[in-house]
Amino acid sequence: MQSQSKLSHLMKRGTDLLGSETAIMCGAMSWVSERNLVSAISNAGGFGVIACGAMTPDLLDTEIAETKKLTSKPFGVNLITMHPDLMALIAVCGKHEVTHVVLAGGLPPKGSLEAIKATGAKVICFAPALSLAKKFLRSGVDAIVIEGMEAGGHIGPVSTSVLAQEILPELAKEVPIFVAGGIARGSAIAGYLEMGASGVQLGTRFVCAHESIAHPNFKKAFIRGNARDAITSVQVDARLPVIPVRALKNKGTEEFTKKQIEVAKLLDAGEIEMGEAQLQIEHFWAGALRKAVIDGDVENGSVMAGQSVGMVKAEESVAEIVKSLTDEAEAALAR
Template sequence: MTASPARARLNQLWRRGCAFLGTETAIMGGAMTWVSERHLVSAISNAGGFGVLACGSMGPDRLAEEIAATRTLTARPFGVNLINMHPDLERLVDACREQGVGHVVIAGGLPSGPVIKRIKDGGAKAMAFAPALVAAKRLIRHGIDALIIEGSEAGGHIGPVATSVLAQEILPEVREVPVFLAGGIGRGEAIVSALEAGAVGVQLGTRFVCAAESIAHPNFKQAFIRAAARDAQPSTQIDPRFPVIPVRALANEGTKRFMETQRDLIAKVDHGAMTREAAQLEIEHFWAGALRRAVIDGDVENGSLMAGQSVGMVTREQPTAEIFSELLTQAETALGWRFPSEAARAVPAAV
């Protein structure tokens, strides 16, 4: 069956991304700790996208088990996301190699040349996040196979620059490797915009949290369904002496207490009741275990509700395949205005 002009154009726009991932669509699932596990990852891949397992704090043996379990649920390609700061990063890379993982995504910092080489020597394609053009060029020099550029609209740990600005800075300057765009993408029209700007594909995380296959607690899903874009806020740093890595999440009682805790600790330091180092450690440990409490245990008041600004487009729980169908319909409709079918052209204008 011949594809419509709009679908043919969409296939052309993300052809390079599909070829790189080995998928029908160039839609990657964002790796969300506790959420992007075997069930959601396999569902994304089975729907024609590219699921990505979130390793998080897993050890090598646990990661190997999760990869093997995902393989029992899908025969299609999927990748693994590793955290650059993980103390066992090299062994995790080796676990991916032993399990025959085809794509390894490094997050949480720029991977070194040796880490990239270790991934590629194991037969996998290496991917990483580029927060700026200079970082993109550096990663390319070190042999990275593909880049992801993610703006501040995304959920979880974020940088200071919006997706739209990063796209303008990086996409026109990088042709050597495929580049995927992420951050704030929740509809098919935005996917088309990213592709037409020069990206070969996109990454969506927040949109899949309320997938039927997601194991996130019903309370967690309901918090997403009720939320508006403005509810997904970055964590605030009160005093530059006490750095806070920005994390975008839904505001709740936990975020209020985090602000109060910072104020209390800073006051103690200023009054000589606590060392600066001890206060910084307490600030850094405030959210320890908070994501699991929210995602798995359903404590949406005190846990961390990491969410991107596209959360306002999450309106109900849906099967992953249905989410993909909606995204593709929206993308094709957007392209249809520019590439109408011959039948549509033949319809005479109303008098």
């Protein structure tokens, strides 16, 4: 019991902020973090987050409404800062009284933080560097996620363990910080909590949950995969600032390199602007990810996975995943 109270004590700032039983957030994974998985995670005591990705305001409107039918527990919505309809998406979150909005993909455009705050929601931002974390603090964000390069999907250049050592000692007392990237076991959660984190975020571990709508082929690729298979995309043109993506190596990763060359040529010819170039890249990923997650084409689609994929050994329920993570964390803290 003592170790259990220690876990809840270390997670208290995180659970107070999220309104959940445990400060375990699920990373927003396009096509995967939708109503079924999000509600299951919140119902199991964690904190689910809808991945808005490239959704239109109407699609997000429906997704939030459907998620609310499946859970009465709090959940969040992840919005991409470069989305052309960002303000309309924030308004949709406000209409549904979404309690937490997570912003990803760079600095939020002018007025967006204020617009979210005006709805009464808490704002959580990703900070891939200490300087950016400090900037967010000055902007008045309610919490920060520090995500290392071990994560799946879009990643920064620094590892989780280094970011945690840089940022937690400096800022953990000032704002709740969630650590993400490469976490798949409760012992790692315990370690980051003892370093000052208020909670953690996991994505890869939840992909193979029974409640995840990911295609059976996608789940099989995760169960077969190991850490070395989850590689980062290559940037072919320095002028095209493509955020690297970590995914399982397949034909789709090669297609992405070709797509970058094609977009760089259009940029050279002056046929498109930089903003449009970046959006084309984003849309490529959204389409390639859908091909793998929904259609099950794990050869040509994008199988985004973190390096912790090697620790995903079987399909199990969300409740089992959350319980094993908290049990392992409690055991580690008791030691």
